[in-house]
Amino acid sequence: MKQVEKSEVEVEPFTVESVDVHVLRCPIATPVRTSFGTMHDRPAVLVSVTDSDGCTGWGEVWSNFPACGAEHRAALVSTVFAPMLAGSRVADPADVFRDLTKRTAVLALQSGEPGPFAQAIAGLDLALWDLRARRAGLPLWNLLGGTSDNIPVYASGLNPVGSAQLVAHKLEQGYEAFKLKVGFGVDRDINNLRMLREIIGPTRRLMVDANQAWTLAQALEIAPLLSPFNLGWLEEPLRCDRPLSEWQALAGNAPMPLAGGENIAGDDAFNAAIASRAFSVIQPDAAKWGGISGCLNVIRSTQAAGLTYCPHYLGGGVGLLASAHLLAATGGDGTLEIDANPNPLRTLLHGPLDTLTNGHVHLGHAPGIGVVPNLAELREHIREKAAFVDTSRKSS
Known part of the structure; x- marks a missing residue:
């Protein structure tokens, strides 16, 4: 399989200033059922990467199962990956994807958690590509x-x-x-x-x-x-x-x-x-x-x-x-x-x-994925609708 091709759009390299991760949970009235299990609430692990110019990109880490999976993935992002990314110079997110995968390969094997490690890297990669598109002023597509x-x-x-x-x-x-x-x-x-x-x-x-x-x-x-x-x-x-x-x-x-x-x-x-x-x-x-x-x-x-x-x-x-x-x-x-x-x-x-x-x-023509999550507004809205848990972790 060939390597990821460089984007045709030239985007200046950027320096990662900070990595933030938020665990959001919202109870639901009707559980989501599969043949192997049931989801009684809906989690989301959002990650953001901010560069030294103050531009931020957003990604999400898969976390549906098990029920405690969201908090675990967030801990991996904040304790393992955020320190690796902070201060790094990013010319192409694909290079970072390969580097993070390589640097944590043995740790993922040692812990018996190649899945959660890959999921954390995936969410960060999404955030880096969103950030790259926002810096270019282009929609990600x-x-x-x-x-x-x-x-x-x-x-x-x-x-x-x-x-x-x-x-x-x-x-x-x-x-x-x-x-x-x-x-x-x-x-x-x-x-x-x-x-x-x-x-x-x-x-x-x-x-x-x-x-x-x-x-x-x-x-x-x-x-x-x-x-x-x-x-x-x-x-x-x-x-x-x-x-x-x-x-x-x-x-x-x-x-x-x-x-x-x-x-x-x-x-x-x-x-x-x-x-x-x-x-x-x-x-x-x-x-x-x-x-x-x-x-x-x-x-x-x-x-x-x-x-x-x-x-x-x-x-x-x-x-x-x-x-x-x-x-x-x-x-x-x-x-x-x-x-x-x-x-x-x-x-x-x-x-x-x-x-x-x-x-x-x-999808429209707004830069990046086209949406900037307003966490304060999101928390307030969900509090009005249902019980809500937010675990926030920050690394810089």
Whole structure:
């Protein structure tokens, strides 16, 4: 896989003055359910990098599971990575991504935490790219080489309970594609699919996500039963650590395309997944591994192989916007995942993503990701709506 290409836009190097990290949590009335667990509140780990000129870029670190994961990732950012970044000279965020990964590789192995380390690096990479775009006075999608701010979106995270009302609401908002969570028993899954297909009609896109729920034998049995619903893809039917030969066996027998990638990390693993031809849709999560620097390589390799890149994302608004800009920058026929469930930490921060026209959004031309989080306003607003916890850490 080739190295990240330099941006065509020349941006002067900058010096990192400080790194801040904030853990935000908002309780929710309806838990978000997957086949492996339930989220009873919505966390967001926001990171900001400020340079010596006072310009700030924002990123987000994946932190959905386990329940204590957000505070843990924030501690990694503030105690391990912020001291490494403070005072450093940044010419290209991709260089920083590689340097941080290399410098902490042994520590990640020693602690048995390569995932959390990669997630912290990913969030910082997003912040550095946002900062670079803001310094250039360009929207991130444009800085990265994109030519249009217009992208398609789909409503994700549809639970096995209450999805009918949620889908009806999203249709009114302008959504044209939807993804249902399955893996809760064949009869229940099929009944939910039948109900949703009736609501959205025969032509709108409908996908499903099994969240690693099945064995190969189960998936081979269940996938044909889902065929009548004309699914755009079946996401993560198998555990992400199962051999690629199992994914290939399923791909050769499933009546719909397979999707995956949110739980793949590293160039080698993505290269192998792409080369296997088991996946029609590759879904790296830029807040979970790679940030922009790593994911750009994956996206280019995905598209060169004739496969579809669709960003995975299920967090707050900052990471969602970064994912949107990454999709707009790289083009192709992918679609942005937007969680349909209520989450103030997403909707108060995701800017133009709540204005849809025929299933598409325009990201606009504001510098960077286009939004500057107002933490004071955010805290006050959420306090008015629900109990709220904010753990802030700062390093300079």
